Amino acid sequence: MSPDIPIWFLDIDGVLNTLPPIFQDKPHEFSTVIFEDLRISWRPKVIDFVNRVHREKLSEIHWLTMWGETAQTEFAPLVGLDHFNYAYDPLGDFGTPEYWWKISAIKQVTNGGRRKFIFTDDDLRDGLAWRLGNLATSARCP
Secondary structure, eight states: OOTTSOEEEEOOBTTTBOOTTTTTTOGGGOEEEEETTEEEEEOHHHHHHHHHHHHTTSSEEEEOSTTTTHIIIIIHHHHTOOOOEEOOOTTOOSSBTTBOHHHHHHHHHTTTTTSOEEEEOSOOOHHHHHHHHHHHHHHHOO
């Protein structure tokens, strides 16, 4: 894809796989299945939007999730998502306060933050959000 369009890093749990009680007041707007003893709930309108963004080449979508490659092989077919790349840092530490593997993966895929990106994740804690914002800011300010 063109380097002019942003890369969209997409998480699953808490983003596409909604967690109760988010949808309790509008259950008719959600679909739910049980997958390997996990309840998977999603909003078809959101899935349609993500696919449209991908198909119209408005963004280059990359999975960035603890689901790993099963995001593509299991989750995507289950909810009807297109095929997306998977961005990851196989050597990353999965959660120390000083280092977050997802930021490392974003740096790798965006050439150190030089390419525009969107990051949708439900786990942006204060310090992590600051580091991510710092990556975007430092990429624009030499």
